[in-house]
Amino acid sequence: MSNQSTTPSATTGIVLNIQRYCSHDGPGIRTNVFLKGCSLRCKWCGNPESIRVKPELSYDPKKCKGRECSLCLKDPFPKGAFYFTEGEEGPVKVNWDLTSGCDEALCSLCPTGALEMYGKTMTVDEVLAEVEKDASIYRSSGGGITLSGGECMLQPDFSAALLKGAHERGMNTAVETACNVPWANIEKVLPHVDTMLHDHKLTIPERHKKWTGVGNERILANFKKAYETFPNTEFIARTPLIPGVNADEEHIRAVLAFIRPHKNVIDYELLPYHRFGLGKYEYLGKVYELDDYKTPSDEVVKHLQAIIDEAFGRTGQRAPAAK
Amino acid sequence: MNTNKKRIAIMVGAGFVPGMNAVIKGAALAAGQLGWEVVGIRDGFEGLLHPKHYPEGGLLPLTPQLIENLDPSTGSVLGQSSRVDPFHVRQINADEMVEEVDQSDELLAKLKAEKIDALISVVGGQGLTILYKLHGKGLNAVCIPRAIEGDVAATLVSFGFNSALSFTIDMLDKARQAAQAARKIAVVEVLGAQAGWLALQAGIAAGADAVLIPEIPCDLQKVAARLKEKMTTRRSYGLVVVAEGAKLVDNAKAGTDKPSTLKASLSPLASGDNSSHVIQRSGHAAETVASRLQLLIAEETFPLVVGLWARGGNPTAVDRQLGLAYGAGAVQALNTGQNGVMVAFVPPAIKFVPLAEAINKVRTVPPDNEFLKTAQSLGICLGN
Numbered sequence: 270m271s272n273q274s275t276t277p278s279a280t281t282g283i284v285l286n287i288q289r290y291c292s293h294d295g296p297g298i299r300t301n302v303f304l305k306g307c308s309l310r311c312k313w314c315g316n317p318e319s320i321r322v323k324p325e326l327s328y329d330p331k332k333c334k335g336r337e338c339s340l341c342l343k344d345p346f347p348k349g350a351f352y353f354t355e356g357e358e359g360p361v362k363v364n365w366d367l368t369s370g371c372d373e374a375l376c377s378l379c380p381t382g383a384l385e386m387y388g389k390t391m392t393v394d395e396v397l398a399e400v401e402k403d404a405s406i407y408r409s410s411g412g413g414i415t416l417s418g419g420e421c422m423l424q425p426d427f428s429a430a431l432l433k434g435a436h437e438r439g440m441n442t443a444v445e446t447a448c449n450v451p452w453a454n455i456e457k458v459l460p461h462v463d464t465m466l467h468d469h470k471l472t473i474p475e476r477h478k479k480w481t482g483v484g485n486e487r488i489l490a491n492f493k494k495a496y497e498t499f500p501n502t503e504f505i506a507r508t509p510l511i512p513g514v515n516a517d518e519e520h521i522r523a524v525l526a527f528i529r530p531h532k533n534v535i536d537y538e539l540l541p542y543h544r545f546g547l548g549k550y551e552y553l554g555k556v557y558e559l560d561d562y563k564t565p566s567d568e569v570v571k572h573l574q575a576i577i578d579e580a581f582g583r584t585g586q587r588a589p590a591a592k
Numbered sequence: 593m594n595t596n597k598k599r600i601a602i603m604v605g606a607g608f609v610p611g612m613n614a615v616i617k618g619a620a621l622a623a624g625q626l627g628w629e630v631v632g633i634r635d636g637f638e639g640l641l642h643p644k645h646y647p648e649g650g651l652l653p654l655t656p657q658l659i660e661n662l663d664p665s666t667g668s669v670l671g672q673s674s675r676v677d678p679f680h681v682r683q684i685n686a687d688e689m690v691e692e693v694d695q696s697d698e699l700l701a702k703l704k705a706e707k708i709d710a711l712i713s714v715v716g717g718q719g720l721t722i723l724y725k726l727h728g729k730g731l732n733a734v735c736i737p738r739a740i741e742g743d744v745a746a747t748l749v750s751f752g753f754n755s756a757l758s759f760t761i762d763m764l765d766k767a768r769q770a771a772q773a774a775r776k777i778a779v780v781e782v783l784g785a786q787a788g789w790l791a792l793q794a795g796i797a798a799g800a801d802a803v804l805i806p807e808i809p810c811d812l813q814k815v816a817a818r819l820k821e822k823m824t825t826r827r828s829y830g831l832v833v834v835a836e837g838a839k840l841v842d843n844a845k846a847g848t849d850k851p852s853t854l855k856a857s858l859s860p861l862a863s864g865d866n867s868s869h870v871i872q873r874s875g876h877a878a879e880t881v882a883s884r885l886q887l888l889i890a891e892e893t894f895p896l897v898v899g900l901w902a903r904g905g906n907p908t909a910v911d912r913q914l915g916l917a918y919g920a921g922a923v924q925a926l927n928t929g930q931n932g933v934m935v936a937f938v939p940p941a942i943k944f945v946p947l948a949e950a951i952n953k954v955r956t957v958p959p960d961n962e963f964l965k966t967a968q969s970l971g972i973c974l975g976n
């Protein structure tokens with residue numbers, strides 16, 4: 270793809286990860302760019318490493334050489350952050366409350382790469398150079414770039430510049446958002462978005478606050494305003510389905526009632542909850558808050574899916590894919 | 593004796609343990625004897641950081657009248673907070689977005705504004721690190737360890753442990769009766785993510801057939817063999833005690849001989865071995881052991897979980913005394929000019945251990961421990 274008509278951009282943002290060959294978050298084969306920082310605290314979060322805005326330490330004990338190395342127990346590493354317990358072999362242990370002084374330079378001293386930072390400051394051009402590697406695949410599959418997170422709308426200038434750059438390069442653009450941000454942020458980003466995937470997590474405000482940290486009044490207002498202000502954008506509603514939280518008919522019907530009047534909301538997807546994030550919680554030393562919840566049963570998912578299919582006037586098959 | 597009049601504060605960290613009020617009472621009574629004034633901070637640091645949430649005041653003056661009538665059997669009079677970390681306080685900002693902010697400076701300023709000379713904190717493993725950090729920023733701090741599992745390294749006896757132990761033994765007795773009636777094997781999960789003290793001591797007292805603790809990777813074949821031996825037509829039941837953090841030698845991966853953790857808490861003290869951590873809900877250890885045992889032995893098993901039940905309720909006589917002693921010990925520390933220390937009870941002495949030495953250490957059951965020897969001589973299988 271030619272770069273001649275593109276606007277060079279040195280705007281920077283904090284990127285968590287760039288994942289190629291994704292197929293679930295928008296049409297075709299895509300590259301997902303995960304941005305760091307989130308404005309909700311969903312108890313079931315599967316991407317705990319994306320929550321905090323600032324880069325933070327990640328530790329993979331599988332890579333640690335243990336006592337024979339012991340480098341991180343010495344200067345310049347923060348005192349007490351890494352330690353061994355008496356009489357115990359194996360990888361170093363981490364006292365996460367003492368690791369806030371760790372940064373990229375410090376992590377690079379670890380000879381095995383066991384210590385790394387989650388989150389890296391990158392320019393728009395750097396990200397796009399990475400995304401462009403699969404340009405031919407996007408062309409043949411109708412794919413492109415998806416900004417995910419965290420909450421990509423928390424870095425609106427960076428996100429807007431990335432998506433604008435992607436459009437200039439002929440890619441399809443999508444964002445995955447919970448929209449718990451001021452409208453001004455959304456207004457900056459959406460003009461450059463082809464498909465917006467957005468989460469309807471819970472319907473009742475108090476319950477939304479209980480499980481995610483804030484009520485959903487502003488979120489719903491943002492959704493509505495987005496549907497109305499950007500009629501040419503395609504919207505796909507989503508619900509992470511968690512038994513005992515929102516895996517019930519009432520929620521699904523309430524979401525359908527909210528989205529169906531808007532013709533540019535082209536589908537409603539259910540994302541059955543899986544315990545995917547657990548390993549990552551270990552890397553961050555965080556305790557998983559929702560440890561007593563299970564994956565919804567196939568019957569529940571099928572039953573709820575049937576309600577959605579009926580509302581979208583289809584029997585058994587999915588809605589047409591987003592453009 | 594130091595006769596300087598002081599105004600001190602006391603706070604209770606996350607996690608409930610029987611005997612909390614005894615600690616508060618001990619500190620307040622001892623401080624009262626010195627003519628000091630004591631205030632309690634409500635709900636961890638909340639009462640100080642967010643006094644708006646407390647129309648009656650975020651600080652509770654611990655007056656002689658209040659202390660005199662403090663009921664040792666209820667939960668902490670100061671309440672509790674689910675998280676006590678002023679370096680990462682979760683809040684909703686003006687833009688209705690959730691964020692974590694560092695309020696440690698604000699906390700120190702508020703303590704100063706309230707003219708608090710020193711802070712006594714009743715905290716667990718992570719809390720010790722937080723107080724160590726606050727002490728590093730200039731706070732006069734004395735900590736009292738809250739370790740129901742008996743796993744804080746620098747102290748030998750923690751308040752709350754005895755109550756949890758008594759309750760756990762009670763539950764094991766009941767489980768045994770149930771097993772006896774049903775002619776099955778009860779597999780009971782008890783507290784102990786990192787250390788097996790509760791499982792071991794309760795298992796001995798309740799006459800368990802096997803006790804699985806985190807310190808000894810367990811070969812279930814051996815447990816099964818032991819149960820086969822013990823179970824006869826006249827005694828057709830079994831009792832297996834499993835600590836939450838028990839490890840199994842995974843026979844499926846024979847040759848590697850690496851233990852897999854059943855439950856690993858992600859507390860700062862547990863980044864664990866072999867990196868084989870899975871965070872499991874409470875009850876997983878009992879379920880795993882029960883179902884695997886059932887495959888190895890022609891008997892039925894059923895899992896039970898004591899878990900959180902052991903954290904509540906009345907403190908035993910031992911814990912009331914210990915609580916009062918810890919509270920008084922903290923005041924004694926301050927009165928003798930100690931700062932940045934944890935009160936430790938290493939019978940018969942109360943000691944003061946620098947916080948820097950108290951963090952990052954777990955008190956586990958050593959291989960030559962007397963309880964282990966007792967268990968072995970009683971014929972209790974440890975799976976090794």
Ligand code: SF4
Nearest residue numbers: 333334338339341379
């Ligand atoms: S520097 Fe890296 S390899 Fe060495 S002990 Fe620390 S974490 Fe392990």
